[in-house]
Structure formats: C-alpha cells, structure tokens
Amino acid sequence: SQQGEEDPQALSIQEGENATMNCSYKTSINNLQWYRQNSGRGLVHLILIRSNEREKHSGRLRVTLDTSKKSSSLLITASRAADTASYFCANVRANDYKLSFGAGTTVTVRA
Amino acid sequence: KAGVTQTPRYLIKTRGQQVTLSCSPISGHRSVSWYQQTPGQGLQFLFEYFSETQRNKGNFPGRFSGRQFSNSRSEMNVSTLELGDSALYLCASSPGQGAQYGYTFGSGTRLTVV
Numbered sequence: 001s002q003q004g005e006e007d008p009q010a011l012s013i014q015e016g017e018n019a020t021m022n023c024s025y026k027t028s029i030n031n032l033q034w035y036r037q038n039s040g041r042g043l044v045h046l047i048l049i050r051s052n053e054r055e056k057h058s059g060r061l062r063v064t065l066d067t068s069k070k071s072s073s074l075l076i077t078a079s080r081a082a083d084t085a086s087y088f089c090a091n092v093r094a095n096d097y098k099l100s101f102g103a104g105t106t107v108t109v110r111a
Numbered sequence: 112k113a114g115v116t117q118t119p120r121y122l123i124k125t126r127g128q129q130v131t132l133s134c135s136p137i138s139g140h141r142s143v144s145w146y147q148q149t150p151g152q153g154l155q156f157l158f159e160y161f162s163e164t165q166r167n168k169g170n171f172p173g174r175f176s177g178r179q180f181s182n183s184r185s186e187m188n189v190s191t192l193e194l195g196d197s198a199l200y201l202c203a204s205s206p207g208q209g210a211q212y213g214y215t216f217g218s219g220t221r222l223t224v225v
Contacts, residue, residue, distance in 0.1 A: 033213055040148075040199060040221075042115075045213035088154065090210070097209025098167050099144070101154035 004091055006102040014110050019076040021105040023089035024069075030092045032065055032072050033099070037086045046074075046087075051094070079109045113138065115204050115217035123223045129190040132220045136183050136204030142166075143185040144214065145177060148199040157200075160185055161208040192224045 004025035013019050025032070031050045035043040049056045049065045049072070056063045062075040076083055088104045116135040124130050136143050144167075145157040156169035160179035177187040183204075189196055199221050203214035 030211060033210070035216075040219075042201060042216040042218040043203075043214075045215065048213050090154075092210040096167060097211055098156060098159075099210035099214065100156060101146075103153050 004102040010106045012108045024071045025091040028094040030094045033090045035088045117217035134185045134202030140204035142205040146201045
C-alpha cells in the first residue's frame with residue numbers, strides 16, 4: 001500500500017498555465033522526492049527536498065514541504081505540451097530510508 | 112555516463128514458469144532497488160540491495176527474490192508466476208544506501224504472464 005496520497009488524481013490545463021499538485025504522507029521523513037513518468041516508461045527524478053527545507057526551485061518547478069502538516073506541493077509554471085506526464089511524490093522514511101510512492105497525478109497539457 | 116540498463120524490455124511468460132530480470136546500475140552506484148508498478152497497486156517497493164546485501168524488503172511473497180553481484184549489477188527472480196505478476200518492473204540505482212539521494216530509474220521490464 002502507498003505511504004501517501006496525492007491530489008488531484010488528474011489535471012488538465014492549457015499550455016502556458018500553471019499546474020499544482022499536492023501530496024500527503026504519514027510518517028516522519030528524511031526527504032521527499034518528486035518524479036515524472038511518461039507513458040509507462042521509467043521515472044525521471046525531478047527534485048528532492050529535505051525535511052529541514054521548506055521550499056526548493058528547479059527551473060520551472062517549485063516544491064514546498066510542510067512537515068507539520070505532512071504535506072508537499074509541486075508547482076509547474078508556464079506549462080508546455082512536453083510536461084504531459086504522470087507525476088509522483090515519494091517520501092523517504094526517516095527510520096529506514098525506504099522510498100514509498102504516492103498514487104500519482106496525471107497531468108495533461110493542451111496545446 | 113550510461114544510465115540504468117534493464118533487460119529484457121519485454122517478456123511474456125506462462126503461469127507457473129519463473130523469470131529473471133536484470134539491472135545494471137549507473138557506474139559507481141552501489142545501491143539497487145526494485146519496484147513493481149501495476150495500474151491497481153501503483154508503485155510498490157520490492158527490495159533494495161547495497162554492497163551485495165539486501166538492506167530493505169517490501170511486502171511481497173517469497174516467490175520474489177533478488178541478488179546483487181560484486182559489480183553492483185542486480186537480478187530479480189520471480190518463481191511460479193501468477194497472472195497478477197504482470198507488471199512493469201522498475202530498477203533504480205543510487206550512490207548510497209537507501210533513498211537519501213534521488214534515484215535514477217531504468218526504463219523497466221514489462222512482464223506479461225499468460
């Protein structure tokens with residue numbers, strides 16, 4: 001079973017708009033990571049945020065982490081058709097560094 | 112630098128057979144983890160190997176096993192295949208034990224059990 005939940009399950013936006021997805025988890029974490037997957041292929045690591053960090057940026061990506069609420073969000077700004085993919089958050093448990101994935105958010109960017 | 116290589120890419124097996132999947136991590140990475148991905152259960156952790164030792168294990172039956180060689184390459188084996196074992200099997204490598212760093216995933220092996 002998953003260690004966390006993501007919402008929304010699916011998101012459809014127009015090119016140029018921003019996309020925001022949220023993730024919650026249950027246990028104390030060492031870090032939280034976001035991955036992208038295109039059409040059932042391998043996952044691509046996007047960004048890692050450690051438990052003592054609150055916000056991190058990478059290009060058009062912005063990730064926030066609120067450990068008091070056990071939640072994180074991923075914002076993709078100025079979306080492009082190439083951003084169409086499934087996005088997964090994965091939390092790393094503090095006690096054994098095991099990486100557990102959420103169910104993912106499917107993002108469709110319309111041209 | 113070469114990425115994570117998984118072989119084969121596709122596999123079709125019959126119920127009751129066994130299968131071995133292979134994963135070559137990024138050069139220098141000593142940790143290899145395996146995940147099973149299905150539409151119903153999502154991404155489920157199978158196990159992690161670091162320096163030839165299994166360090167973590169998910170909740171899968173004993174039919175699922177793995178090993179890691181001295182060159183960090185890893186194999187996973189599934190015996191007595193069941194229809195429900197049909198899935199995308201993903202291997203990921205990392206420089207250190209556990210997911211303290213980001214994982215690099217391979218493209219996966221798609222196993223179909225008929």
